[in-house]
Amino acid sequence: MKVDLERPIADDAGIALGDEYRALEARARAVVAEHILPREHEESDEAAFAMTAALGQGGLLDACVDLDVVGICVVREVVGAASGLADSMAALQGLGYGPLALYGSAAQKAAWREKVRLGQAIAAIGITEPEAGSDVGAIATTAVRDGDHWVLNGTKRYITNAGIADFYSVIARTGGPGPKGLSAFLVPKDQVRLVERYHLVAPHPCGEIALENARVPADALIGAEGEGFKVAMRTLDHFRTTVGAASVGMATRALKEAVARAKARSQFGSPIGKFQQIGALLADSWTELLAARLLVYRAATAHAAEDPQAGLYSSAAKMYATEAAQRIIDRAVQIHGGDGVRQGSVVERLYREIRSLRIYEGTTEIQKVVMSRGLLA
Numbered sequence: 001m002k003v004d005l006e007r008p009i010a011d012d013a014g015i016a017l018g019d020e021y022r023a024l025e026a027r028a029r030a031v032v033a034e035h036i037l038p039r040e041h042e043e044s045d046e047a048a049f050a051m052t053a054a055l056g057q058g059g060l061l062d063a064c065v066d067l068d069v070v071g072i073c074v075v076r077e078v079v080g081a082a083s084g085l086a087d088s089m090a091a092l093q094g095l096g097y098g099p100l101a102l103y104g105s106a107a108q109k110a111a112w113r114e115k116v117r118l119g120q121a122i123a124a125i126g127i128t129e130p131e132a133g134s135d136v137g138a139i140a141t142t143a144v145r146d147g148d149h150w151v152l153n154g155t156k157r158y159i160t161n162a163g164i165a166d167f168y169s170v171i172a173r174t175g176g177p178g179p180k181g182l183s184a185f186l187v188p189k190d191q192v193r194l195v196e197r198y199h200l201v202a203p204h205p206c207g208e209i210a211l212e213n214a215r216v217p218a219d220a221l222i223g224a225e226g227e228g229f230k231v232a233m234r235t236l237d238h239f240r241t242t243v244g245a246a247s248v249g250m251a252t253r254a255l256k257e258a259v260a261r262a263k264a265r266s267q268f269g270s271p272i273g274k275f276q277q278i279g280a281l282l283a284d285s286w287t288e289l290l291a292a293r294l295l296v297y298r299a300a301t302a303h304a305a306e307d308p309q310a311g312l313y314s315s316a317a318k319m320y321a322t323e324a325a326q327r328i329i330d331r332a333v334q335i336h337g338g339d340g341v342r343q344g345s346v347v348e349r350l351y352r353e354i355r356s357l358r359i360y361e362g363t364t365e366i367q368k369v370v371m372s373r374g375l376l377a
Ligand SMILES: Cc1cc2nc3c(=O)[nH]c(=O)nc-3n(C[C@H](O)[C@H](O)[C@H](O)COP(=O)(O)OP(=O)(O)OC[C@H]3O[C@@H](n4cnc5c(N)ncnc54)[C@H](O)[C@@H]3O)c2cc1C
Pocket: 124, 125, 126, 127, 128, 132, 133, 134, 135, 157, 158, 159, 160, 161, 200, 206, 356, 359, 360, 361, 362, 363, 364, 365, 366, 369
Protein backbone atom coordinates (compact mmCIF):
# COMPACT_ATOMS: atom_id res chain seq x y z
CA MET A 1 0.00 0.00 0.00
CA LYS A 2 1.32 3.44 -0.95
CA VAL A 3 1.83 6.19 1.65
CA ASP A 4 0.02 9.35 0.52
CA LEU A 5 2.12 12.35 1.58
CA GLU A 6 -0.43 14.71 -0.04
CA ARG A 7 -3.34 13.71 2.23
CA PRO A 8 -5.37 16.60 3.63
CA ILE A 9 -4.20 17.53 7.11
CA ALA A 10 -7.55 16.65 8.67
CA ASP A 11 -7.39 13.09 7.30
CA ASP A 12 -3.79 12.54 8.31
CA ALA A 13 -4.23 13.99 11.80
CA GLY A 14 -7.46 12.02 12.29
CA ILE A 15 -8.74 14.79 14.55
CA ALA A 16 -12.04 16.48 13.70
CA LEU A 17 -10.90 19.86 12.37
CA GLY A 18 -14.17 20.82 10.64
CA ASP A 19 -14.98 21.65 7.05
CA GLU A 20 -13.83 25.26 7.39
CA TYR A 21 -10.27 24.04 7.95
CA ARG A 22 -10.41 21.71 4.95
CA ALA A 23 -11.47 24.73 2.89
CA LEU A 24 -8.71 26.84 4.47
CA GLU A 25 -6.10 24.20 3.61
CA ALA A 26 -7.30 24.06 0.01
CA ARG A 27 -7.18 27.86 -0.22
CA ALA A 28 -3.72 27.92 1.37
CA ARG A 29 -2.43 25.36 -1.12
CA ALA A 30 -3.77 27.41 -4.04
CA VAL A 31 -2.29 30.71 -2.78
CA VAL A 32 1.05 29.06 -2.03
CA ALA A 33 1.22 27.38 -5.45
CA GLU A 34 0.52 30.66 -7.24
CA HIS A 35 2.42 33.20 -5.13
CA ILE A 36 4.90 31.58 -2.74
CA LEU A 37 6.41 28.52 -4.44
CA PRO A 38 7.56 30.49 -7.51
CA ARG A 39 9.62 32.67 -5.11
CA GLU A 40 10.59 29.98 -2.61
CA HIS A 41 14.35 30.62 -2.87
CA GLU A 42 14.05 34.41 -2.42
CA GLU A 43 15.11 36.05 0.84
CA SER A 44 14.85 39.80 0.17
CA ASP A 45 12.64 42.37 1.95
CA GLU A 46 10.89 42.89 -1.36
CA ALA A 47 9.97 39.20 -1.44
CA ALA A 48 8.84 39.44 2.19
CA PHE A 49 6.46 42.33 1.38
CA ALA A 50 5.10 40.59 -1.73
CA MET A 51 4.55 37.31 0.11
CA THR A 52 2.79 39.06 3.01
CA ALA A 53 0.49 40.89 0.60
CA ALA A 54 -0.29 37.64 -1.25
CA LEU A 55 -1.07 35.84 2.01
CA GLY A 56 -3.31 38.71 3.11
CA GLN A 57 -5.17 39.01 -0.18
CA GLY A 58 -5.64 35.26 -0.21
CA GLY A 59 -7.35 35.39 3.18
CA LEU A 60 -4.59 33.40 4.89
CA LEU A 61 -3.87 36.02 7.56
CA ASP A 62 -7.45 36.06 8.89
CA ALA A 63 -6.69 33.22 11.30
CA CYS A 64 -3.56 35.08 12.49
CA VAL A 65 -5.40 38.27 13.48
CA ASP A 66 -8.34 36.30 14.90
CA LEU A 67 -5.95 34.10 16.96
CA ASP A 68 -7.63 30.97 15.60
CA VAL A 69 -4.95 28.47 16.63
CA VAL A 70 -6.17 25.57 14.47
CA GLY A 71 -6.41 27.90 11.47
CA ILE A 72 -2.93 29.33 12.06
CA CYS A 73 -1.57 25.78 12.28
CA VAL A 74 -3.15 24.84 8.94
CA VAL A 75 -1.78 27.98 7.28
CA ARG A 76 1.70 27.63 8.78
CA GLU A 77 1.94 23.95 7.84
CA VAL A 78 1.14 24.68 4.20
CA VAL A 79 3.15 27.92 3.98
CA GLY A 80 6.11 26.55 5.97
CA ALA A 81 6.50 23.70 3.48
CA ALA A 82 7.04 26.28 0.73
CA SER A 83 9.07 29.10 2.32
CA GLY A 84 10.50 29.82 5.76
CA LEU A 85 10.41 33.52 4.92
CA ALA A 86 6.70 33.45 4.09
CA ASP A 87 6.03 31.44 7.24
CA SER A 88 7.87 34.00 9.36
CA MET A 89 5.88 36.84 7.80
CA ALA A 90 2.56 35.06 8.46
CA ALA A 91 3.52 34.25 12.05
CA LEU A 92 4.60 37.81 12.87
CA GLN A 93 1.41 39.33 11.49
CA GLY A 94 -0.28 37.34 14.24
CA LEU A 95 2.37 37.71 16.95
CA GLY A 96 2.75 41.45 16.43
CA TYR A 97 -1.00 42.06 16.33
CA GLY A 98 -1.73 39.44 19.03
CA PRO A 99 -1.43 41.84 22.00
CA LEU A 100 -3.95 44.16 20.30
CA ALA A 101 -6.30 41.28 19.45
CA LEU A 102 -6.24 40.11 23.07
CA TYR A 103 -6.05 43.36 25.05
CA GLY A 104 -6.18 46.25 22.59
CA SER A 105 -8.69 49.10 22.71
CA ALA A 106 -11.30 49.54 19.98
CA ALA A 107 -9.24 52.42 18.57
CA GLN A 108 -6.02 50.34 18.47
CA LYS A 109 -7.80 47.51 16.69
CA ALA A 110 -9.49 49.90 14.27
CA ALA A 111 -6.12 51.41 13.39
CA TRP A 112 -4.33 48.15 12.57
CA ARG A 113 -6.52 45.04 12.26
CA GLU A 114 -7.56 45.34 8.62
CA LYS A 115 -4.17 46.49 7.40
CA VAL A 116 -2.45 43.59 9.14
CA ARG A 117 -5.09 41.09 7.98
CA LEU A 118 -4.71 42.16 4.36
CA GLY A 119 -0.92 42.21 4.52
CA GLN A 120 -0.86 45.97 3.89
CA ALA A 121 0.95 46.76 7.17
CA ILE A 122 3.74 44.77 8.78
CA ALA A 123 3.55 43.89 12.50
CA ALA A 124 6.31 43.10 15.01
CA ILE A 125 6.63 42.19 18.68
CA GLY A 126 9.44 43.45 20.92
CA ILE A 127 10.05 41.31 23.99
CA THR A 128 13.65 40.03 23.86
CA GLU A 129 16.54 42.17 25.13
CA PRO A 130 20.29 41.70 25.64
CA GLU A 131 19.74 40.58 29.25
CA ALA A 132 16.20 39.23 28.88
CA GLY A 133 15.88 36.21 26.57
CA SER A 134 14.26 33.16 28.13
CA ASP A 135 13.84 35.22 31.31
CA VAL A 136 11.20 37.68 30.10
CA GLY A 137 10.71 38.99 33.66
CA ALA A 138 14.19 40.57 33.46
CA ILE A 139 13.15 43.14 30.81
CA ALA A 140 14.99 46.43 31.41
CA THR A 141 13.43 48.74 28.80
CA THR A 142 11.61 51.47 30.70
CA ALA A 143 8.40 53.36 30.04
CA VAL A 144 7.91 56.49 32.13
CA ARG A 145 4.77 58.59 32.20
CA ASP A 146 5.26 62.20 31.07
CA GLY A 147 1.96 64.09 31.06
CA ASP A 148 -0.22 62.70 28.28
CA HIS A 149 2.60 60.52 26.99
CA TRP A 150 4.81 57.56 27.82
CA VAL A 151 8.53 57.83 27.16
CA LEU A 152 10.32 54.55 26.35
CA ASN A 153 14.04 53.82 26.52
CA GLY A 154 15.84 50.55 25.88
CA THR A 155 17.11 48.02 23.38
CA LYS A 156 15.27 45.06 21.88
CA ARG A 157 17.12 42.35 19.99
CA TYR A 158 16.19 39.45 17.75
CA ILE A 159 13.16 41.39 16.63
CA THR A 160 11.65 39.88 13.51
CA ASN A 161 10.63 42.57 11.02
CA ALA A 162 12.97 45.09 12.68
CA GLY A 163 13.23 48.04 10.33
CA ILE A 164 10.34 47.00 8.07
CA ALA A 165 7.48 46.88 10.59
CA ASP A 166 4.82 49.59 10.66
CA PHE A 167 4.32 49.10 14.40
CA TYR A 168 5.82 47.16 17.31
CA SER A 169 4.03 45.68 20.33
CA VAL A 170 6.66 46.44 22.96
CA ILE A 171 6.95 45.11 26.51
CA ALA A 172 8.57 47.64 28.87
CA ARG A 173 8.97 48.23 32.58
CA THR A 174 6.59 50.73 34.20
CA GLY A 175 6.91 49.47 37.78
CA GLY A 176 9.10 47.46 40.14
CA PRO A 177 11.25 44.40 39.36
CA GLY A 178 10.00 41.12 37.94
CA PRO A 179 7.02 40.26 35.72
CA LYS A 180 4.50 42.39 37.64
CA GLY A 181 6.36 45.62 36.76
CA LEU A 182 5.86 45.18 33.00
CA SER A 183 3.36 46.83 30.64
CA ALA A 184 2.69 46.56 26.89
CA PHE A 185 2.75 49.43 24.39
CA LEU A 186 1.84 50.05 20.79
CA VAL A 187 4.84 51.84 19.29
CA PRO A 188 4.70 53.19 15.71
CA LYS A 189 7.72 52.81 13.44
CA ASP A 190 8.67 56.50 13.57
CA GLN A 191 9.55 56.15 17.27
CA VAL A 192 11.91 53.21 16.68
CA ARG A 193 15.53 53.28 15.48
CA LEU A 194 16.93 50.29 13.64
CA VAL A 195 20.36 49.53 15.16
CA GLU A 196 21.33 46.60 12.97
CA ARG A 197 19.93 43.87 10.78
CA TYR A 198 21.20 40.36 11.53
CA HIS A 199 22.54 37.85 9.03
CA LEU A 200 20.70 34.73 10.11
CA VAL A 201 21.43 31.16 9.09
CA ALA A 202 18.17 31.30 7.10
CA PRO A 203 17.60 34.96 6.22
CA HIS A 204 14.46 36.72 7.30
CA PRO A 205 14.11 40.34 8.39
CA CYS A 206 15.39 40.35 11.97
CA GLY A 207 17.54 42.69 14.01
CA GLU A 208 18.05 45.04 16.91
CA ILE A 209 16.01 48.16 17.60
CA ALA A 210 16.50 51.04 20.01
CA LEU A 211 13.88 53.10 21.78
CA GLU A 212 15.51 56.44 22.55
CA ASN A 213 13.07 58.73 24.34
CA ALA A 214 10.37 57.19 22.16
CA ARG A 215 7.18 59.15 22.85
CA VAL A 216 3.81 57.47 22.54
CA PRO A 217 0.44 58.82 23.72
CA ALA A 218 -1.07 57.63 26.99
CA ASP A 219 -3.56 55.49 25.07
CA ALA A 220 -0.72 53.51 23.46
CA LEU A 221 -0.82 51.28 26.52
CA ILE A 222 -2.10 47.81 25.55
CA GLY A 223 -4.27 46.45 28.34
CA ALA A 224 -3.78 47.79 31.85
CA GLU A 225 -0.57 49.04 33.42
CA GLY A 226 1.26 46.09 34.99
CA GLU A 227 -0.30 43.54 32.59
CA GLY A 228 2.64 43.43 30.14
CA PHE A 229 3.92 40.01 31.16
CA LYS A 230 0.42 38.55 30.84
CA VAL A 231 -0.01 40.24 27.44
CA ALA A 232 3.26 38.71 26.20
CA MET A 233 2.63 35.23 27.63
CA ARG A 234 -0.96 34.98 26.43
CA THR A 235 0.12 36.08 22.96
CA LEU A 236 2.90 33.47 22.90
CA ASP A 237 0.42 30.85 24.19
CA HIS A 238 -1.56 31.25 20.97
CA PHE A 239 1.47 30.76 18.74
CA ARG A 240 3.59 28.08 20.43
CA THR A 241 1.67 25.19 18.87
CA THR A 242 1.76 26.89 15.49
CA VAL A 243 5.59 26.81 15.50
CA GLY A 244 5.17 23.04 15.66
CA ALA A 245 2.80 23.21 12.69
CA ALA A 246 5.33 25.13 10.58
CA SER A 247 7.90 22.47 11.51
CA VAL A 248 5.54 19.72 10.36
CA GLY A 249 5.18 21.53 7.03
CA MET A 250 8.94 21.80 6.59
CA ALA A 251 9.41 18.14 7.59
CA THR A 252 6.72 16.98 5.14
CA ARG A 253 8.49 18.80 2.33
CA ALA A 254 11.82 17.25 3.35
CA LEU A 255 10.35 13.74 3.43
CA LYS A 256 8.82 14.21 -0.04
CA GLU A 257 12.20 15.34 -1.35
CA ALA A 258 13.90 12.38 0.35
CA VAL A 259 11.46 9.84 -1.10
CA ALA A 260 11.85 11.29 -4.60
CA ARG A 261 15.62 11.18 -4.28
CA ALA A 262 15.64 7.63 -2.92
CA LYS A 263 13.70 6.51 -5.99
CA ALA A 264 15.63 8.52 -8.57
CA ARG A 265 19.23 8.05 -7.46
CA SER A 266 20.95 4.76 -8.23
CA GLN A 267 24.22 3.44 -6.83
CA PHE A 268 25.65 -0.08 -7.06
CA GLY A 269 23.15 -0.71 -9.83
CA SER A 270 20.10 -0.11 -7.64
CA PRO A 271 17.92 2.81 -6.53
CA ILE A 272 19.29 3.86 -3.13
CA GLY A 273 15.79 3.52 -1.64
CA LYS A 274 16.15 -0.24 -2.03
CA PHE A 275 19.00 -0.25 0.49
CA GLN A 276 17.56 -1.13 3.89
CA GLN A 277 19.44 1.63 5.69
CA ILE A 278 17.89 4.29 3.44
CA GLY A 279 14.43 2.73 3.74
CA ALA A 280 14.78 2.75 7.52
CA LEU A 281 15.61 6.47 7.49
CA LEU A 282 12.42 7.11 5.50
CA ALA A 283 10.29 4.94 7.81
CA ASP A 284 11.67 6.65 10.92
CA SER A 285 10.95 10.06 9.37
CA TRP A 286 7.37 9.23 8.41
CA THR A 287 6.62 7.87 11.88
CA GLU A 288 8.02 10.98 13.56
CA LEU A 289 6.16 13.21 11.12
CA LEU A 290 2.84 11.52 11.92
CA ALA A 291 3.52 11.75 15.66
CA ALA A 292 4.42 15.44 15.39
CA ARG A 293 1.30 16.24 13.36
CA LEU A 294 -0.94 14.38 15.81
CA LEU A 295 0.53 16.25 18.76
CA VAL A 296 0.28 19.63 17.02
CA TYR A 297 -3.41 19.26 16.12
CA ARG A 298 -4.17 17.71 19.51
CA ALA A 299 -2.71 20.81 21.16
CA ALA A 300 -4.44 23.16 18.72
CA THR A 301 -7.87 21.60 19.20
CA ALA A 302 -7.32 21.60 22.98
CA HIS A 303 -6.65 25.33 22.74
CA ALA A 304 -9.82 25.88 20.71
CA ALA A 305 -11.80 23.90 23.32
CA GLU A 306 -10.25 25.98 26.14
CA ASP A 307 -8.92 22.77 27.70
CA PRO A 308 -7.08 23.66 30.93
CA GLN A 309 -4.14 21.46 29.82
CA ALA A 310 -3.87 23.23 26.43
CA GLY A 311 -0.76 25.19 27.43
CA LEU A 312 1.07 22.03 28.46
CA TYR A 313 0.04 20.22 25.27
CA SER A 314 1.36 23.17 23.27
CA SER A 315 4.74 22.93 25.02
CA ALA A 316 4.92 19.22 24.18
CA ALA A 317 3.82 19.88 20.59
CA LYS A 318 6.29 22.72 20.05
CA MET A 319 9.19 20.78 21.50
CA TYR A 320 8.48 17.47 19.80
CA ALA A 321 7.56 18.84 16.37
CA THR A 322 10.53 21.20 16.07
CA GLU A 323 13.03 18.59 17.28
CA ALA A 324 11.50 15.83 15.11
CA ALA A 325 11.49 18.13 12.07
CA GLN A 326 15.19 18.83 12.58
CA ARG A 327 15.87 15.06 12.58
CA ILE A 328 13.62 14.43 9.55
CA ILE A 329 15.27 17.21 7.55
CA ASP A 330 18.74 16.01 8.58
CA ARG A 331 17.89 12.51 7.29
CA ALA A 332 16.66 14.04 4.02
CA VAL A 333 20.00 15.83 3.64
CA GLN A 334 21.81 12.54 4.29
CA ILE A 335 19.76 10.76 1.63
CA HIS A 336 20.72 13.49 -0.87
CA GLY A 337 24.43 12.90 -0.26
CA GLY A 338 26.63 15.77 -1.46
CA ASP A 339 23.72 17.45 -3.22
CA GLY A 340 22.03 17.82 0.17
CA VAL A 341 24.56 20.37 1.36
CA ARG A 342 24.75 22.40 -1.84
CA GLN A 343 23.28 25.86 -1.62
CA GLY A 344 20.12 26.11 -3.67
CA SER A 345 18.79 22.62 -3.00
CA VAL A 346 15.46 22.45 -1.17
CA VAL A 347 16.73 20.22 1.65
CA GLU A 348 19.74 22.46 2.23
CA ARG A 349 17.39 25.42 2.65
CA LEU A 350 15.08 23.48 4.97
CA TYR A 351 18.11 22.41 7.03
CA ARG A 352 18.87 26.09 7.67
CA GLU A 353 15.24 27.19 8.01
CA ILE A 354 14.24 24.71 10.71
CA ARG A 355 17.02 25.62 13.13
CA SER A 356 15.57 28.82 14.61
CA LEU A 357 12.23 27.18 15.37
CA ARG A 358 13.84 25.21 18.22
CA ILE A 359 14.91 28.52 19.77
CA TYR A 360 12.26 31.18 19.32
CA GLU A 361 8.99 31.40 21.26
CA GLY A 362 10.53 29.43 24.10
CA THR A 363 13.51 27.15 23.53
CA THR A 364 13.22 23.37 23.79
CA GLU A 365 14.74 23.63 27.28
CA ILE A 366 12.14 26.19 28.38
CA GLN A 367 9.33 23.92 27.14
CA LYS A 368 10.85 21.19 29.33
CA VAL A 369 10.87 23.59 32.29
CA VAL A 370 7.15 24.30 31.71
CA MET A 371 6.22 20.62 31.37
CA SER A 372 8.30 19.40 34.29
CA ARG A 373 6.77 22.10 36.50
CA GLY A 374 3.33 20.89 35.38
CA LEU A 375 4.21 17.30 36.14
CA LEU A 376 5.63 18.08 39.57
CA ALA A 377 2.88 20.53 40.59
C1 LIG B 1 15.05 33.85 14.32
C2 LIG B 1 14.58 34.44 15.61
C3 LIG B 1 13.52 35.32 15.61
C4 LIG B 1 13.09 35.92 16.80
N1 LIG B 1 12.08 36.84 16.78
C5 LIG B 1 11.75 37.47 17.92
C6 LIG B 1 10.78 38.53 17.90
O1 LIG B 1 10.19 38.85 16.86
N2 LIG B 1 10.52 39.20 19.06
C7 LIG B 1 11.13 38.90 20.24
O2 LIG B 1 10.85 39.54 21.25
N3 LIG B 1 12.07 37.90 20.29
C8 LIG B 1 12.39 37.19 19.16
N4 LIG B 1 13.35 36.20 19.19
C9 LIG B 1 14.05 35.93 20.45
C10 LIG B 1 13.76 34.56 21.04
O3 LIG B 1 12.48 34.53 21.61
C11 LIG B 1 14.90 34.28 22.03
O4 LIG B 1 16.06 34.04 21.25
C12 LIG B 1 14.62 33.07 22.90
O5 LIG B 1 13.57 33.32 23.80
C13 LIG B 1 15.86 32.65 23.71
O6 LIG B 1 16.44 33.76 24.32
P1 LIG B 1 18.04 34.02 24.15
O7 LIG B 1 18.34 33.98 22.70
O8 LIG B 1 18.39 35.23 24.90
O9 LIG B 1 18.72 32.74 24.80
P2 LIG B 1 18.98 32.50 26.37
O10 LIG B 1 17.74 32.76 27.15
O11 LIG B 1 20.23 33.21 26.76
O12 LIG B 1 19.23 30.93 26.37
C14 LIG B 1 20.51 30.36 26.04
C15 LIG B 1 20.43 28.86 26.34
O13 LIG B 1 20.16 28.66 27.74
C16 LIG B 1 19.01 27.85 27.88
N5 LIG B 1 18.26 28.24 29.08
C17 LIG B 1 17.87 29.48 29.45
N6 LIG B 1 17.17 29.42 30.60
C18 LIG B 1 17.12 28.10 30.94
C19 LIG B 1 16.53 27.39 32.03
N7 LIG B 1 15.81 27.99 32.98
N8 LIG B 1 16.69 26.04 32.06
C20 LIG B 1 17.40 25.39 31.10
N9 LIG B 1 17.96 26.02 30.04
C21 LIG B 1 17.82 27.36 29.98
C22 LIG B 1 18.20 28.07 26.61
O14 LIG B 1 17.31 27.00 26.37
C23 LIG B 1 19.30 28.17 25.57
O15 LIG B 1 19.70 26.87 25.19
C24 LIG B 1 13.75 35.58 18.02
C25 LIG B 1 14.80 34.66 18.00
C26 LIG B 1 15.22 34.09 16.82
C27 LIG B 1 16.36 33.11 16.85
